[in-house]
Amino acid sequence: MKRLIFTLCVILVLSIPVVDLSGARAAYLVIIDAGHGGQDSGAVGFRGSYEKNIVLQVAKIVRLRSFSMPEIEILLTRTDDNFIELTGRTDIANERNADLYVSIHANAHNDSRAEGIETWIAERIAGEKREESLALANALQASMIQFMQPDKDRGVKSQRLYLRHAEMPSALVELGFLTNPDEEISLSQLNYQLRAADAILQGINNYFYQR
Ligand SMILES: [Zn+2]
Secondary structure: OHHHHHHHHHHHHHOOOOOOOOOOOOOEEEEEEEOOEOOEOOOEOOOOOEHHHHHHHHHHHHHHHHHHOOOEEEEEOOOOOOOOOHHHHHHHHHHOOOOEEEEEEEEOOOOOOOOOEEEEEEOOOOHHHHHHHHHHHHHHHHHHHHHHOOOOEEEEEEEOOHHHHOOOOEEEEEEEEOOOHHHHHHHHOHHHHHHHHHHHHHHHHHHHHOO
């Protein structure tokens, strides 16, 4: 019963549009991007769940949970099911002069056995931006492995990504494979989404404070 009430409360809170309740500027501003949206559903799960919905849910929970860390302000690139161009997403971070940019995704693969959690940084970035993005990605990946305990740690990798347009350190997390039936079930569960959100928040906190 307690669990049911908790779940209902979380659903209720998530259905409220996100508003900025904080008056003072926090020490750090972090942009959290829920991947895809609108006509772009992203990955489609084994049982038909949409990546765009799951990652939006996790992004909203990250923001809600961040209220317990007043030194870190979280802003979302989208709070509902709308589509934003890729560079439009990093533009939001650049215009606000954010300290970090983190994009949330769920994976897909032709092989339904593909599984696990991974974090990406952009190729073709260099110097301090690359070093800091790598440190951020390592902090996020370590935290996700600790909190979410996937069967497979796929590590931190780099590829050509629009994230290179972000002027600040950036990373992209893949929370699991929607094309894997077991992982799709996990990703669809509120309990797992809460753990994912807490992992992302803790990873960000560790990047800022534990180095
Ligand atoms: Zn995606």
